[in-house]
Amino acid sequence: MSKVSNLIFGGAKHTVSSPYGNRKQIHTSAGDTSSFHSGTDYATYGKKLPQYAIAEGTILSCGTAADGAKYVWVSYPSLNVKMLHYHLDRFVVHSGQSVKKGTLLGYTGMTGKATGIHLHLGIKSLSGGSFIDPEAWSENEYEKLTKPKYSPGNYKVNTSVLNVREGPGTKYKVKPFTKLTKSAQSKIKKLSGKAVNGYVKGLTFTCYEVKPDGKYVWGRTPSGWVALDYCERV
Numbered sequence: 248m249s250k251v252s253n254l255i256f257g258g259a260k261h262t263v264s265s266p267y268g269n270r271k272q273i274h275t276s277a278g279d280t281s282s283f284h285s286g287t288d289y290a291t292y293g294k295k296l297p298q299y300a301i302a303e304g305t306i307l308s309c310g311t312a313a314d315g316a317k318y319v320w321v322s323y324p325s326l327n328v329k330m331l332h333y334h335l336d337r338f339v340v341h342s343g344q345s346v347k348k349g350t351l352l353g354y355t356g357m358t359g360k361a362t363g364i365h366l367h368l369g370i371k372s373l374s375g376g377s378f379i380d381p382e383a384w385s386e387n388e389y390e391k392l393t394k395p396k397y398s399p400g401n402y403k404v405n406t407s408v409l410n411v412r413e414g415p416g417t418k419y420k421v422k423p424f425t426k427l428t429k430s431a432q433s434k435i436k437k438l439s440g441k442a443v444n445g446y447v448k449g450l451t452f453t454c455y456e457v458k459p460d461g462k463y464v465w466g467r468t469p470s471g472w473v474a475l476d477y478c479e480r481v
């Protein structure tokens with residue numbers, strides 16, 4: 248199990264039943280499996296679990312393979328990979344469809360060469376090549392690609408006035424000077440000589456929590472939420 252398989256199953260219980268790599272051939276009613284396993288198998292304890300997209304992407308193709316397996320190929324440009332969901336009981340997307348994180352793709356099944364209900368997950372780089380190890384990719388590449396740009400800590404404002412909002416996003420109201428903490432008010436007055444509705448350049452603050460929304464990464468500070476993209480770490 249990995250971060251990626253957890254996202255695919257929406258946190259529902261599953262387990263690796265056959266890892267990527269060399270393995271013993273299995274005889275199924277649809278024929279023998281290959282000796283090299285080009286993906287990871289995740290068993291779902293007999294349940295036809297829903298499978299979800301893990302990021303913004305596009306359905307490259309879906310259908311029924313020659314061996315009878317129902318499948319979906321989805322590409323994720325931000326992750327530079329495409330993923331094959333195989334042995335599906337059914338799929339609910341169509342070729343060319345845009346998906347985002349959490350879009351339902353289909354349900355786990357045992358179509359094709361399978362002896363039980365499971366997902367065979369295959370991953371390839373967007374540029375092609377052979378299948379790579381899904382669990383290793385999740386541990387290494389996925390972790391790196393999705394690591395947040397910012398983390399809690401101390402920051403300094405890098406722009407003339409930085410709005411302080413009631414929540415993490417531009418849809419939340421900007422707080423006026425009087426709604427900021429006493430400590431922020433005195434820092435603002437000291438740095439700019441007047442009451443400004445927001446953090447001013449050079450003001451330092453502590454960020455306790457980080458949340459991306461829209462094109463900014465928001466940090467929770469004692470006075471409210473600010474876009475950390477306009478700040479530098481100190």
Ligand SMILES: [Zn+2]
Pocket residue numbers: 265284286287288366367368
């Ligand atoms: Zn497999």
